[in-house]
Structures are given as structure tokens and as C-alpha cells.
Amino acid sequence: MREPQGAPLPRLALEARAVSHSYPGHQAFKALTNVSIALREGETLAVVGESGSGKSTLSRILLGLSPLSEGRVLCFGKDIGSLSRRERAARMQPVFQDPYSSLNPRHTLAEIVAAPLLARGEARASALNRATGLLEEVGLGSAYARRRPSALSGGQRQRAAIARALIANPEILVCDEPTSALDVSVQAQILNLLQQQRRERKLSVLLITHNIGVVAHMADRVAVMRHGEIVETGSVRDVLLEPREDYTRLLISSVPDLHGGLHSERPWDAAP
Amino acid sequence: MTASTPLVADDQPSLSRSRLPTAGPGLWVGGAILLLTVLLAIFAPLLAPHSPYAQSLAERLIKPVFMGGTWDHPLGTDHLGRDVLSRLIYGSRMSLAVGFGTILISAVLGIGLGLAAGFRGGRTDAFVVFLLTVRLSLPIMLAAIALNGLLGNSLGLMMLILAFFLWDQFLVVSRALAMRLKNAEFVLAARAAGFSDFHIIVREVLPNMTGPLVIVATLEMAHAIMLESALSFLGLGIRPPAASWGLMIAEAKDFVYFEAWLVNIPGFAIFTLVAGITLFGEGLRTVFENAGGR
Ligand SMILES: Nc1ncnc2c1ncn2[C@@H]1O[C@H](COP(=O)(O)OP(=O)(O)OP(=O)(O)O)[C@@H](O)[C@H]1O
Ligand SMILES: [Mg+2]
Numbered sequence: 001m002r003e004p005q006g007a008p009l010p011r012l013a014l015e016a017r018a019v020s021h022s023y024p025g026h027q028a029f030k031a032l033t034n035v036s037i038a039l040r041e042g043e044t045l046a047v048v049g050e051s052g053s054g055k056s057t058l059s060r061i062l063l064g065l066s067p068l069s070e071g072r073v074l075c076f077g078k079d080i081g082s083l084s085r086r087e088r089a090a091r092m093q094p095v096f097q098d099p100y101s102s103l104n105p106r107h108t109l110a111e112i113v114a115a116p117l118l119a120r121g122e123a124r125a126s127a128l129n130r131a132t133g134l135l136e137e138v139g140l141g142s143a144y145a146r147r148r149p150s151a152l153s154g155g156q157r158q159r160a161a162i163a164r165a166l167i168a169n170p171e172i173l174v175c176d177e178p179t180s181a182l183d184v185s186v187q188a189q190i191l192n193l194l195q196q197q198r199r200e201r202k203l204s205v206l207l208i209t210h211n212i213g214v215v216a217h218m219a220d221r222v223a224v225m226r227h228g229e230i231v232e233t234g235s236v237r238d239v240l241l242e243p244r245e246d247y248t249r250l251l252i253s254s255v256p257d258l259h260g261g262l263h264s265e266r267p268w269d270a271a272p
Numbered sequence: 273m274t275a276s277t278p279l280v281a282d283d284q285p286s287l288s289r290s291r292l293p294t295a296g297p298g299l300w301v302g303g304a305i306l307l308l309t310v311l312l313a314i315f316a317p318l319l320a321p322h323s324p325y326a327q328s329l330a331e332r333l334i335k336p337v338f339m340g341g342t343w344d345h346p347l348g349t350d351h352l353g354r355d356v357l358s359r360l361i362y363g364s365r366m367s368l369a370v371g372f373g374t375i376l377i378s379a380v381l382g383i384g385l386g387l388a389a390g391f392r393g394g395r396t397d398a399f400v401v402f403l404l405t406v407r408l409s410l411p412i413m414l415a416a417i418a419l420n421g422l423l424g425n426s427l428g429l430m431m432l433i434l435a436f437f438l439w440d441q442f443l444v445v446s447r448a449l450a451m452r453l454k455n456a457e458f459v460l461a462a463r464a465a466g467f468s469d470f471h472i473i474v475r476e477v478l479p480n481m482t483g484p485l486v487i488v489a490t491l492e493m494a495h496a497i498m499l500e501s502a503l504s505f506l507g508l509g510i511r512p513p514a515a516s517w518g519l520m521i522a523e524a525k526d527f528v529y530f531e532a533w534l535v536n537i538p539g540f541a542i543f544t545l546v547a548g549i550t551l552f553g554e555g556l557r558t559v560f561e562n563a564g565g566r
Contacts, residue, residue, distance in 0.1 A: 065460050089466030102457035106479040119466035164461065 019071030049225030299555025305548025382442025390450025490553030
């Protein structure tokens with residue numbers, strides 16, 4: 001999973017530099033404090049932390065979907081404030097937690113998946129065509145193209161959401177707990193799909209989760225968040241086997257069987 | 273993985289998610305009344321036995337057929353000898369024109385303000401809420417009478433004046449929905465896909481507001497029709513000799529003691545249409561509430 005020895009230092013795909021964010025309100029609530037994080041090109045970086053630690057807030061800021069009070073976000077070295085919405089869309093796409101609210105119930109699946117193409121002015125017919133193709137690629141038959149989200153299960157919806165994220169060939173995927181709203185039996189399928197697409201398309205993936213098991217499956221490196229701050233960053237091996245922070249230890253110990261069953265079901269382990 | 277999610281082997285969508293709307297009889301009764309009125313208005317020239325304007329002093333104040341009149345004038349004639357049934361049929365055009373015209377204008381006004389307030393928040397929202405407070409503090413009837421007196425009366429003006437008072441519910445509903453939808457994940461996804469805010473509002477958000485807004489529209493339409501009748505009754509609305517149900521009542525008020533049916537017939541028509549539209553709106557509300565959830 002590592003870069004081959006002797007390769008040049010990987011570029012940074014997405015970088016937050018000293019980002020702070022407060023939600024407006026009566027007592028302005030500081031959701032992020034001085035967060036710096038770097039997603040290297042081609043890697044999967046997991047962000048873990050308990051509920052309310054600011055993971056979703058960070059992901060929306062990295063995507064340029066909410067303003068930041070302080071700091072900078074760089075996408076391949078360029079300040080995202082200087083990029084247009086379309087330019088950002090071409091480079092990075094989100095996969096959200098809840099596939100029941102991330103797909104517009106009024107649109108057909110083909111329209112939903114084609115959105116990034118339609119948004120940049122591609123002809124409707126060809127965009128819908130490509131969307132249908134991608135629906136097949138993520139394991140939904142072309143018959144689903146004309147259906148609406150209400151006809152789909154959670155797992156199927158999340159496949160469509162992933163197809164939408166992939167259709168415009170972005171370099172970066174920001175996934176905010178992409179499986180936590182799904183049945184356990186479906187979670188592994190979605191993670192496998194993400195992993196497969198990540199390899200084929202050489203994506204850089206920021207994967208938010210509060211599931212340490214998912215980290216062990218998917219990630220190269222991991223950052224641990226607590227109360228709006230990053231408390232620990234490192235390779236998955238280092239952080240999971242020798243956590244430096246008490247808090248990280250606590251997170252890991254909350255997963256009963258990390259070193260047992262999980263590793264054996266890692267289909268991508270066979271690859272180099 | 274954690275055991276936080278229940279283990280369910282089946283990943284198929286449950287059938288119960290595609291449910292049939294359930295509505296009481298109100299929806300159907302109200303819908304039928306509205307449809308019937310629309311048909312009356314459209315086919316008025318075919319359905320009306322006489323011209324609604326033709327006066328005949330020789331045939332003044334003929335009683336309706338159920339009070340001993342003749343089939344030539346099934347609902348009798350008024351003080352100018354005009355056929356009441358024909359005026360009633362043509363009058364439906366006025367009521368519907370005012371109803372639809374008014375809500376069209378007030379919907380644009382209210383929804384536009386509501387979306388702006390809900391999406392932009394902050395000062396825009398504060399300003400719109402201020403406008404709403406001002407509007408709600410104006411007594412509709414008095415203000416409408418004053419405006420009407422000031423500006424004169426015509427059908428177009430009447431619709432404008434009524435629309436000016438009936439946008440508040442559109443505003444309240446669309447503002448609340450906009451606040452909820454602007455942070456919906458599918459809206460965030462549309463922004464991440466690169467769509468402009470205008471596109472997102474029109475193509476992603478508005479289609480998810482139609483249900484509640486249609487309900488508001490029906491109820492406000494009933495409101496507008498009632499106000500039109502009242503203003504016409506006061507001589508401030510539709511001008512004679514045009515046929516309007518409110519105007520028919522106004523013209524008959526001198527005869528109300530001896531020829532009460534002259535007032536009762538258009539009164540009944542107003543009541544039926546307003547009640548029908550209200551039933552329809554309430555019925556729609558039930559349907560949308562039952563079909564709510566995800
Ligand atoms: N729109 C908002 N307005 C005010 N406070 C908010 C808003 N969204 C989130 N917060 C607060 O910011 C903090 C961080 O929220 P965030 O959603 O980023 O956490 P999270 O790590 O994603 O949690 P979870 O694991 O539950 O998804 C929380 O305390 C939350 O209450
Ligand atoms: Mg979250």
C-alpha cells in the first residue's frame with residue numbers, strides 16, 4: 001500500500017492549514033481549532049473521532065462548502081477560495097453519510113449521477129448516457145437509470161452517490177462516514193466498491209469515520225480528532241498499534257476485535 | 273465494525289415505502305367542485321341559456337323554477353331582467369380569474385421573498401421578517417378598501433391589491449422549507465457538483481416544496497375569492513355590468529326582503545366554491561402528511 005521505494009515525495013492533494021471554524025450563534029461555538037491536515041496524492045487518509053468532534057465540519061470546509069473563519073485550504077497547492085465552484089467540482093467530490101438525504105427525491109438516478117457533467121454544461125443526452133454507464137459500473141443495472149431514489153435501498157443509493165462522485169473523474173474523494181447509515185451486511189460491499197474505484201482511478205481519498213475497523217481496512221494514514229483539534233496523526237500501523245494519545249487508545253479499545261477477524265476479509269490485500 | 277447498526281441481511285427497499293396516498297372524501301368532493309366550476313367557466317358561452325348582460329324590463333324579477341318560475345329562466349331573473357343562471361355561470365369566470373390570478377402574483381411575491389430570506393439568512397431574513405410583520409399588522413379588508421378607493425377598480429388592479437395582501441403564507445412556508453433544505457445533503461451535493469445557486473434553487477429545492485406550496489395556494493385562492501366577493505359587494509371590486517357573484521349579491525341587496533333568492537343563489541355559489549377549494553386544500557394536506565417521512 002505504500003509508495004514504491006525511491007519514488008519522489010508525493011504531492012499534496014488537499015491540505016488544511018491552521019483552519020479554525022466557529023458556528024455563529026449566541027455563544028459562537030468553535031467547532032474547529034487550528035486544524036492542519038494533509039491528504040497526499042494517491043493515499044487514503046482516515047479521520048476518526050467521536051461524534052461531535054468536528055469531522056463533518058472539516059469535510060465541508062475542505063470541499064469548499066462552508067466558509068472558514070481562519071486558515072487556508074489548498075487543493076493541489078491552490079487556495080480553494082481562488083477556485084470557482086466548477087473548478088473545485090472537477091477536482092474533488094463528496095460522498096455523504098446519509099444516502100436517504102444526499103439524493104434529490106425528485107430526480108431520476110441518471111439525472112442525479114449526471115449532475116457534475118450537467119453542471120459544467122455537457123449535453124444532457126450524453127451526460128445521462130454516461131451516467132447510465134457508471135450506474136452499471138458501480139453495480140446498479142442500467143434499468144435503474146430512470147428510477148427515483150425512493151425505489152432503492154440504502155446500499156443501492158450509496159452506490160448511486162458514489163457514481164455521482166466519480167462521473168466527472170475527480171482526483172479527490174471526500175467521504176463523510178459513507179457506510180455508517182447502512183446495514184452491516186452492506187457496509188463491506190460499499191467499502192469494497194470504494195476501494196476498487198480508488199485503485200482503478202488512483203484517487204486520493206479522505207475517509208471520515210468513527211469506526212476504527214474501517215480505518216484498518218481502508219486507510220494508509222489516520223488523523224485522530226477530538227473537540228475540534230487533531231490530536232494524533234500517523235500511519236495506520238503506528239497509530240493503531242502504538243497510539244501515543246490516551247484518547248486514541250480509548251477509541252481503539254472500544255473496538256472489540258480489531259486484530260482478529262477483520263484482516264482476513266481484506267480482498268485488496270492480495271494486490272501489491 | 274461496531275455493532276451500532278442493526279444487522280439486517282436484506283438490502284432490498286421495503287414495499288411500504290411506496291405507499292398510496294390516503295385521503296378523506298374532502299379531497300374528492302372539493303376537487304369535484306373546483307373542477308366543475310372550472311368547466312363552467314371555460315364552457316360558459318355553451319352552457320349559459322341567455323346572455324348574462326341582456327336586459328329585459330318586461331321580464332324583471334321572475335322567480336326561479338323551484339319557486340314557481342319557468343324553465344326559460346331556471347334560476348329566475350334580476351331587477352334588470354337579466355337571466356340569473358347565465359350571470360351565475362359567467363360569474364364563475366370572475367371568481368376563478370381573481371382566484372388564480374391573485375395566487376399567481378402572491379405566490380411569486382411570497383415564495384421569492386421566502387427563498388431569499390431562508391437561503392441568505394442574516395440581514396435579508398431580518399428585513400423580510402420585518403415586511404411580514406408589517407403585512408400582518410394591516411387589516412386586509414380596510415387596507416384593500418382604502419387602496420381600491422385610491423386606485424380605482426378593475427380586474428387587474430383587484431388581483432394586484434389582493435395579491436399584495438395574500439403572500440404571507442407563501443412566505444412563511446417557503447422560508448421555513450428553504451432553511452431546512454439549504455443544508456440538506458442533496459443541496460450540498462449539488463453545490464459540490466458545481467451547479468449555480470440559481471440552478472440549485474430552481475431545480476433542486478423548489479421541486480421539493482411543491483406539496484406544501486400547492487396547499488397554501490388552494491387555501492389562499494379560497495381567501496382571494498371570498499375577498500373579491502366582499503369587495504364587489506361593497507361596490508369596490510368588479511364593475512357592473514360584468515357578472516361577479518359578489519356583485520350579484522350587491523345588486524340584489526335592495527330586494528333581499530321579498531326576493532331573497534336573488535341573494536341566496538350567488539351566496540350559495542360563493543359558499544360552495546370556497547368550501548370546495550378549502551376541502552381540496554385540506555385534503556391535499558392530509559395526503560402529503562400521510563405520504564411524509566422519507
Ligand atoms: N450548523 C451548525 N450550527 C451550529 N453548530 C453546529 C452545526 N453543525 C455542527 N455543529 C456543532 O459542531 C460540532 C462538530 O459537528 P460535526 O458535525 O462536524 O461533528 P462530527 O464529528 O461530524 O460528528 P458525527 O460523528 O456525529 O457526525 C458539534 O458539536 C455540533 O454540535
Ligand atoms: Mg458527521
